[in-house]
Amino acid sequence: MQEPSLFSSRMFATTVRVAVAAALMTNASLGVPTAYAQTAEASYSFDIAAGPLSTALTQIALKTGVNLTADAALTNGKKAPALKGQMTLHQVLDQLLLGSGLEVVQMGKGYQLRAVSAKSPAARGDDVLPEVSVNAKMEKEHAYGPVSGYVAKRTATATKTDTPIVETPQSISVITADQITDQRAMSIQEALRYSAGVAADQYGMDSRSDGYAIRGMDAVQYLDGLRQINTYYSETIRPDPYMMERVEVLRGPASTLYGQGGVGGILNLVSKRPLTEARREIGVSLGNYDFKQIQADFTGPVADSDTLFYRLVMVGKDTDTQVDHAFQKRTLFAPSLTWKPSDKTSLTLIARYQLDDTLPTPQFLPVYGVLKPNPNGKIPYHNYLGEPGFDQYTSESTHLGWILDHQFNDTWSVHQNMRWTKSRNNYSSLYLNSFTFDPSVNPFPTADQRTLPRYYDVSKTQSYTMNVDTNARAQFDLGNTFHTVLVGLDYAHFRKTGMAGYDDGTANMIDIYNPVYGNIDSVAPLTPLAEARMIQTGLYVQDQVKFDRHWVLTAGLRRDKAENKSEGTVPQESYKTTQRYGLNYVFDNGWAPYVSYAESFLPLTNLSVSGGYLKPQEGKQWEVGLKYMPENSPTRFTIAAYDLEDQNRPIYVMGDRYTQKGKIISRGLEVEGATKFGDRWEVLGSYSFTQAKYGVTDNPAEKGQQVEAIPKHLASAWLTKRFSIGDVNGFKAGLGVRYVGESWNSTHIIKTPDVTLFDAMISLDAGNWRYALNASNLADKEYVSTCITRGDCWIGSRRSAIATATYTW
Helix, strand or coil, rough: CCCCCCCHHHHHHHHHHHHHHHHHHHCCCCCCCCCHHHHHHEEEEEECCCEEEHHHHHHHHHHCCCCCCCCHHHHHHEEEECCCEEHHHHHHHHHHHCCEEEEEEEEEEEEEEEECCCCCCCCCCCCCCCCCCCCCCCCCCCCCCCCCCCCCCCEEECCCCCCHHHHHHEEEEEEEEEHHHHHHHCCHHHCCCCCCEEEEECCCCCCCCCCEEEEEEEEEEEEEECCCCCCCCCCCCCCHHHHHHEEEEEEECHHHHHHHCCEEEEEEHHHHHHHCEEEEEEEEEEEEECCEEEEEEEECCCCCCCCCCEEEEEEEEECCCCCCEEEEEEEEEEEEEEEECCCCCCEEEEEEEEEEEEEECCEEEEEECCCCCCCCCCCCCCCCCCCCCCCCCEEEEEEEEEEEEEEEECCEEEEEEEEEEEEEEEEEEEEEECCCCCCCEEECCCCCCCCCCCCEEEEEEEEEEEEEEEEEEEEEEEEEEEEEEEEEEEEEEEEEEEEEEEEECCCEEECCCCCCCCCCCCCCCCEECCCCCEEEEEEEEEEEEEEECCEEEEEEEEEEEEECCCCCCCCEEEEEEEEEEEEEECCCCCCCEEEEEEHHHHHCCEEECCCCHHHEEEEEEEEEEEEEEECCCCCEEEEEEEEEECCCCCEEEEECCEEEEEEEEEEEEEEEECCCCCCCCCEEEEEEEEEEEEECCCCCCCCEEECCCCCCCEEEEEEEEEEEEEEEEEEEEEEEEEECCCCCCCCCCEEECCCEEEEEEEEEECCEEEEEEEECCCCCCCEEECCCCCEEEEEECCCEEEEEEECCC
16 A cells, blocks of 8 residues: 655645745734734733843843844843743833843834933943842733643633632643643653653553543543544544643543543643734754654734734654654644634634654564563564554544634623534554463464464544534622532534454464564455444533632533444434532632542443444542642642542454443542742652552453553652853753553553653753753663553653754744
8 A cells, every 4th residue: 555645855845834934924024023002011921030131131022022122232241130020011121121221212113222321210330230029910821821831720621611720629730831842742641741640651652542541541532622532543633732732631520511521531632722912933853763843833913903813833743763664744734713802702713634644653562572481582672563565544634613702791601612523544554463362371372482463454434523512601699609600502423434344363474573574465355334423412500609718619410412323223322410519618828628529421432342332431439639729829739539430441352343341440549739949940740549440340350450551659750940051041951750650451460560761851042042952761761561461562662852943933
């Protein structure tokens, strides 16, 4: 099969031209500033360390987007004080230049630095200025917007309303764009590595999809509050972290609001949206494994409009991998447009096109030769054991949608979120048949323990998804209580068609130690797949009640109807009522204990090995915890204990067929925190204990054992420091450590050892440029992510080193 030319040199050059053209369309030249009136009146959050005056002026220009010019002779030897707080452009310049003998004057739409006369009250003659502390209100954060640093204080994922996290009666983490940038996360599962309770990289390096579990259970992935993934291998295009403003982890059931929520939790990805202030950046990244990427992000007013704002995010990527022959290529365009005719109405149109082409990295290596001894020695993890000339995993996805908000009065407002998605997936694979592992009978499927058959598996699918969520919100006083009432209706329609063919996995032999390609002696004809549909309608109501200053009661109820339809089968209908209750007590100093109960209901489109559809998953959870989020402090801390029960869990068998394992019970403890010390230090830390066990199962050997591929212990820490070298400011260095405890297969026979991994970064902000070097798995440790009961192992990611240069204006 001919490989599509997805990322040729011509396409890469086209991506560069598009990025530059978009930059030029925003202004006549790269240095033209935003409108003076808008910039002068706007308020910004500044955090500038003491140092050279020229560096401080550059940081202000970058923050505000103004064109600020200065003769170097005027700033040489001049020192700037530390400045921190919420200020307008005029305020910060007045504080910065106080006593310097310099002033800034407006020149057209820009500003120019000049000396003042001796008679001017601005002239003091001091070269070193006193430190300035500005007491101002912190920049107002909202649940969908950017966050400065690692600590977000508000979210809408847990309540569908813009709510302080400290008032949310469930554990939730917000991974900000700043954290994603500092850690240079290249996938969603990489962005989750430092989050408590999340088994990120659960199945190692898998170029097809992101693998993770929350609290030992499956999680469902959402994009901007609407479900993104319904089935595997039809719409599993991997979102790029670069297009995200936030990645939010809500732990535990959430069906009261989302209906289609996972038992372990949901992962909600919040896209970058248009900003009212102009900001543009373009960057290039190079790394090992011949990694090449160009990324661009442009946002701001359209033609100096005060009602129309745009954003355009673009990514082009081409890289090899740690597995021979395997590669990853990506083309991403994500434009959006916001119309704000008034402060009460906002309409954002969102589009996205993404094309991913890969030669898959998973090789399904047998246990014997990875974690168990093999007379031929250890299998080289870099060997590609499929068929390079035949294998293909190509996903193409188009999203179109809108987000509408309108406030009628002080009480009532309405919100609607809609997205239509068309996805195409071509998956052709000859993959290793390691799935006959039985240590008591047949420790290796073949006598020589070096040759294995391969499955022939081909699927070509198309899927179409429509999601609409509409809700009305009322805020009002009732006696001594304040209510935020939410009433909503959401609708989802998923349809999948295509063709597929696969054999029994007994032919197409390959030497796993010295692979020779071209030995294809068994193929399977493609046959049409039965058209499958899933339709869900849910009606929900929620009330957030504040009383006696400190108490916050959250109560929710939802009724769902889910329909599964497949050609040639009897349609299946499911009805479910789910509920959630939570209570917080928020102390004035920022501490907030809470308790909550929640349920989940997850309709499944997977087909059972016995025919028909799987039954819906159902779950319930009790959680108690303590949060600490003081006002005006970049600090968050959460400790949570939970008891979670999951029923009707799907387990993949082969092809498009699944079985269900009955009941799993998960109990655990999670600790997570982040804070900032002064202007220089930022730290993240987490620890998780997860005891997830099989309760009811069709395999007696599994009962009472830890859930497959789920470590009991996870821990992580990430520390960054800003510093100067001589007179050069703008340096930042970071070091992270991740501990992943041992895990087992479902029958507790195959042990995957624990591993400790280190990550690091160093960056320099110099004027309009940011230079960064990131490394994950710094020691280049070769390790196994997991080996599972069916007999195959998944290999962890080796060292990745990426250098990035970004220009911002």
